Amino acid sequence: MDKRNSKYRWIVFVSVLFTYLLMASQRTAPGLITEQLMRDFHVAASTIGLLTSIQFFVYTSLQIPMGILADRYGPNFFLIIGATLTGLGTIIYSFGTHEFVLFFARILTGIGDATIWVNMVLILAQWFHTKEFVRLIGLAGMTGSLGFLLATVPFSAWIDLLGWRVAFFTAGFLLCCCGVLLYFVLIKKPQRISFVEQEVVTHNVQRENTVALLRRIFSNRQAWALFFCHFGVVGGYVGFISSWAVPYGMNMYEMTRSEASQLIMIGLIGALIGAPLFGWISSQLEMIKRPYIVVQMTVLIGWFTFLLYKGQPTPYLLIILFFIIGIGYGASALSFAAVRKSFSLKDSGIVSGFVNTGGFLSAVLLPIIFGLILDYFQSTSGNLVDGYYYSFITPVLFSIMGLIGIISYKEKLQETEDKTNIHTS
Known part of the structure; x- marks a missing residue:
């Protein structure tokens, strides 16, 4: 079967x-x-x-x-x-x-x-x-x-x-x-x-050793493009939302902890919508790159808006921005749809792991960098407003890297399913 x-x-x-x-x-x-x-x-x-x-x-x-x-x-x-x-x-x-x-x-x-x-x-x-x-x-x-x-x-x-x-x-x-x-x-x-496998199983071919495999993947421009694509859109949501979103709302808008936590809920709603929405759009268009460019540009504009408003957008605009950031995180699943279309199944595991490392590396780095900038301004001038303003440069830079990543990605427009011996180099 x-x-x-x-x-x-x-x-x-x-x-x-x-x-x-x-x-x-x-x-x-x-x-x-x-x-x-x-x-x-x-x-x-x-x-x-x-x-x-x-x-x-x-x-x-x-x-x-x-x-x-x-x-x-x-x-x-x-x-x-x-x-x-x-x-x-x-x-x-x-x-x-x-x-x-x-x-x-x-x-x-x-x-x-x-x-x-x-x-x-x-x-x-x-x-x-x-x-x-x-x-x-x-x-x-x-x-x-x-x-x-x-x-x-x-x-x-x-x-x-x-x-x-x-x-x-x-x-x-x-x-x-x-x-x-x-x-x-x-x-x-x-x-x-007793299901019939669709992939071509190459039992008689000697397995590539791990060092050679890593060297091949790490030298693959397509893999790096998706690494930075995922890096740019995940870190802002996971890194900022999970660490600094609540303190930001409390310090900049004098919200209670409960009110500030609602910002996280808004981002979460955006993520719930963004994931299936852009999966459906990409499936209907039978392409990933163009919808994902729209996502990356929208997220970049969202983070850049924080800089335009000196780190303190109006409350209504703040809600929209958190929603946009959440949608971008939800749409980040497209990174792995791109892996599926660009690499053979025999390489999909390591490439997916490599790309996912990019996303969570940014999620680890952003809270640290954000916190260091805040500590610097708090210790030198005690001005948290300037601290948050300059801290938002970090997600903006991350988003630029994500946009560069998806622009560098070369999409296969012709279906390559079941051709598992083809490798994108």
């Missing part, structure tokens, strides 16, 4: 995306209990900050290795292991009695989390035709944003009802169950049905 024309592929799609929804929620869920952790474990804010960021460092550092492993050994096994590790890490977190246990749990969760996106992209590429993939990758991106949404009011209510330990234990247990579910959906059932 042809797996790309079977109805079973939709069971695969739903199972994988449900797992991604739960895993994405655990990226930010610990932020809901920050004050309680500081009180229960008697730790400083800097320790909590490190605890929060360590998962993202692990996630970012493992993207390229995970891409290599997924290409070599297949994505199914690693996605199953990743879901299980994330579940075990979350369960250990719920039983933590010392900050070292919490750190170990978040590292374990980060390792599991590092498996999800690259392997999910490969699994969808194996089960769906290219045109379907371009549309569905947008839904996959929306699922990640829904995971972030799940980790706000719904999970907070769950914590209030059961206490944080029981709430996190429940989430961990569900993720372990997802690991079991994926084993039956991705491995056990397909073995019984």
Whole structure:
């Protein structure tokens, strides 16, 4: 049976995306209990900050290795292991009695989390035709944003009802169950049905060694174009929204913490809309580059508007800007649709990992640079207005790099599906 024309592929799609929804929620869920952790474990804010960021460092550092492993050994096994590790890490977190246990749990969760996106992209590429993939990758991106949404009011209510330990234990247990579910959906059932693979499997060809593979990918202009494309649009949203958005609203607009957090919700709504919208537009146009150029230019204009208004746009314009930034983040899933169209499936894993590294590298760098600029102005002049104004130069520069990346991307307009031995150099 042809797996790309079977109805079973939709069971695969739903199972994988449900797992991604739960895993994405655990990226930010610990932020809901920050004050309680500081009180229960008697730790400083800097320790909590490190605890929060360590998962993202692990996630970012493992993207390229995970891409290599997924290409070599297949994505199914690693996605199953990743879901299980994330579940075990979350369960250990719920039983933590010392900050070292919490750190170990978040590292374990980060390792599991590092498996999800690259392997999910490969699994969808194996089960769906290219045109379907371009549309569905947008839904996959929306699922990640829904995971972030799940980790706000719904999970907070769950914590209030059961206490944080029981709430996190429940989430961990569900993720372990997802690991079991994926084993039956991705491995056990397909073995019984005996699906016919569409890709050309080259068993008799000696595998390329890792050094040569890395050298080839790192010297590929197309891969670097998509790296910077993803770098430019992801860091602004993830980096700024997750670290400085709330302080910015409180300091520049005298908002309460609750009011400032609504800015994050506006960005999240934009991300929920942007992912499926631009996936659908690209699928209808049967092209990625032009819609993505529009996204990159719009995000750049959005960040540049902060500079035009000296770091303090009007409140109504501020809402629009956060919405635009969110749409840009949602549309960033197009980076992986571009990978699918430009590279053979045998290289899709490492290239997807390489491109995803670009996005989360900017998400790690932006809060640091933003904070250093703020500290400089606060220590020298005590002027936070100037501090925020000059800090916004950082996302503007990142966005320029993203625009250069997508302009440098050379799109294959002719369909190349099923020609897996073709490589773009």
